[in-house]
Amino acid sequence: EAQVTQNPRYLITVTGKKLTVTCSQNMNHEYMSWYRQDPGLGLRQIYYSMNVEVTDKGDVPEGYKVSRKEKRNFPLILESPSPNQTSLYFCASSLSRDAYEQYFGPGTRLTVT
Amino acid sequence: DAKTTQPNSMESNEEEPVHLPCNHSTISGTDYIHWYRQLPSQGPEYVIHGLTSNVNNRMASLAIAEDRKSSTLILHRATLRDAAVYYCILRDWGNAGNMLTFGGGTRLMVKP
Numbered sequence: 469e470a471q472v473t474q475n476p477r478y479l480i481t482v483t484g485k486k487l488t489v490t491c492s493q494n495m496n497h498e499y500m501s502w503y504r505q506d507p508g509l510g511l512r513q514i515y516y517s518m519n520v521e522v523t524d525k526g527d528v529p530e531g532y533k534v535s536r537k538e539k540r541n542f543p544l545i546l547e548s549p550s551p552n553q554t555s556l557y558f559c560a561s562s563l564s565r566d567a568y569e570q571y572f573g574p575g576t577r578l579t580v581t
Numbered sequence: 582d583a584k585t586t587q588p589n590s591m592e593s594n595e596e597e598p599v600h601l602p603c604n605h606s607t608i609s610g611t612d613y614i615h616w617y618r619q620l621p622s623q624g625p626e627y628v629i630h631g632l633t634s635n636v637n638n639r640m641a642s643l644a645i646a647e648d649r650k651s652s653t654l655i656l657h658r659a660t661l662r663d664a665a666v667y668y669c670i671l672r673d674w675g676n677a678g679n680m681l682t683f684g685g686g687t688r689l690m691v692k693p
Contacts, residue, residue: 472624501680511625511683526680558624568613568672570681572624 470495472573474559480579481549489544489576491559497571499562500542501526502534504555505575511558517542518565549580585669590688593659601654601687603669608649613672615681616643616654618665625668625683628654664691 472493481487493500501516503526513526517536531553533545542561546553559573586604593599605614616628629636629643631652636643642655656663666686 505683510685511681513680516680560624568615568630569627570625572626575622575624 470571472559472561472571474557474573474576476576477574478577480581482581483550484548487546487549487578489546489557489559489578491542491544491573492540493542493559493561493571494540495561495563495571496539497561497563498539499565499567500536501560501570502532502542502544503558503560504528505558506555514544514557546578549578551580554578554580585671585684587667587669587685587687589685590690592690592692593656595661595691595693596658599656599659599663599689599691601656601667601669601689602651603653604651605669605671606650608671609673611673614643614645614649614652615670615672616641617668617670617681617683618663619668619686620662620665625681628667630672659689659691661691661693664689 475490498519502514503511505511512528514532515526515534517523520539523534557576560570562570613630613632615630617625618628619625629638629641631643631645644653666688668683668686670681
């Protein structure tokens with residue numbers, strides 16, 4: 469089944485403790501991105517990647533890192549999480565940057581205390 | 582980016598058609614109109630998109646006004662599974678990040 473998977477689905481952590489949220493797609497998509505969803509603010513793009521080893525900042529990149537060493541994986545790294553990064557995170561992928569349909573993962577709910 | 586305006590919520594009866602409106606009066610000539618929906622506790626899901634002409638697919642129809650300043654997503658027979666937040670998004674193909682700008686959306690409630 470074609471899908472985008474994220475792990476973990478739920479995470480509670482403390483300020484400053486490095487964490488990684490993994491994202492993987494099995495559709496051989498070139499383009500992948502990360503969004504965060506907050507009440508009243510909609511979904512905002514954090515980072516995106518047009519292909520392996522090519523990443524760029526979205527609208528709200530501060531406090532996040534990403535890497536794209538393989539086509540299928542696009543992990544989101546929080547080196548020193550803070551409470552304002554408490555949010556619902558979605559990974560998305562599409563065949564290419566210009567593809568009209570993006571596929572979203574199920575989401576990761578992160579709480580930073 | 583051009584903005585969209587949607588009603589906060591709408592209600593429908595099961596098995597009846599639903600028309601979800603979207604206003605985008607500042608749309609530019611190269612903006613595509615995309616619709617996504619987000620079911621409870623899930624990630625957004627692509628529904629349909631169009632540029633100028635009306636579009637149909639297995640999920641829905643998209644009716645685009647002649648001046649492109651508004652559009653309507655049509656669900657022909659609402660089911661309980663269609664209860665979701667529906668987002669109308671203008672996609673700027675010049676956007677390097679292929680970013681989708683999600684606004685508040687319309688929360689559709691379907692009554693049995």
